[in-house]
Amino acid sequence: MTEELFRQDAYLTTCDATVLAVNDDGSIILDRTIFYITGGGQPGDSGYLEKQDGSHIDIVTTRKDRKTGALLHLAQDGQDGKVNAGDKVTCHINWETRYKYMRHHTALHLLSVVVPFAVTGGQIGAVESRLDFNIPDPDFDKEGLTEKLMALINQDHAVTMRWITDEEMDAQPELVKTMAVQPPRGSGKVRLVAIGDVDLQPCGGTHVKQTSEIGSVAVTKIENKGKQNRRIRIRFVD
Ligand SMILES: [Zn+2]
Structure with missing residues (x-):
């Protein structure tokens, strides 16, 4: 399960995280996140995940999987396969x-x-x-x-x-x-x-x-x- 850091501190703009899983549709599950998950009338956050080699995976939004309850980070089309389970990433949200x-x-x-x-x-x-x-x-x-x-x-x-x-x-x-x-x-x-x-x-x-x-x-x-x-x-x- 993903630790929801944004619930304790809404002002976090970056955090380090580990990729727990990448689903068949390319959605990414992290061990912790600062991306607000779509809900309660508030849109999910966009931003990017920065890999240790400096490359980026753009995140267009974040939502909860209705079936499993997992928090899904949805990557920009065409960026599937750029991360794998176990990868260390730094989360950056679109703070503005x-x-x-x-x-x-x-x-x-x-x-x-x-x-x-x-x-x-x-x-x-x-x-x-x-x-x-x-x-x-x-x-x-x-x-x-x-x-x-x-x-x-x-x-x-x-x-x-x-x-x-x-x-x-x-x-x-x-x-x-x-x-x-x-x-x-x-x-x-x-x-x-x-x-x-x-x-x-x-x-x-x-x-x-x-x-x-x-x-x-x-x-x-x-x-x-x-x-x-x-x-x-x-x-x-x-
Ligand atoms: Zn409120």
Whole structure:
């Protein structure tokens, strides 16, 4: 099984690893990784593996194998066969993109604070991100939400993590805001992400350490997606 270093420290941009296996489709399994695995609305990381001879294998994305649960690093087409089990590699993620995901991801947590309704879906991007909410009767506009969101960001709250057991999680169902994404189970513990004293929810994604790192964002669209469903989009403001 692969050690998920990005869960403990989202700021790691490189790490040394050993290739455990290369599948028939060319996907690569490592003993440890800093590549975020696609999930919870956050895209998997891209980057490259550097071999000891200095050559690179480009990684286009990373995802979990549905059947085996293995974490798969997907190599660029045509680069199959460049690594073998036992090879030592250095992982490099595309940090510029990942950091944008971290900033957007943390901003979406805060969006769920200023829009206190059940989240039914979401997607994180490097340019734009969105959350879908179940809102019977919306009484807000883009400008008002942007103002509230920026107020929380500018309060520069610390973002911290702690782990609780599955049983403790079951005893606090109100922590789960995202109906579409249940917290990852199976390991016996669930990771909670706290933003100051304004937000606390289970999440396996990558976040910034302080909300000021998010920078300026704006709510750019509130779309009507069905009877009670509202899709709220945010973007960075440069
Ligand atoms: Zn999160």
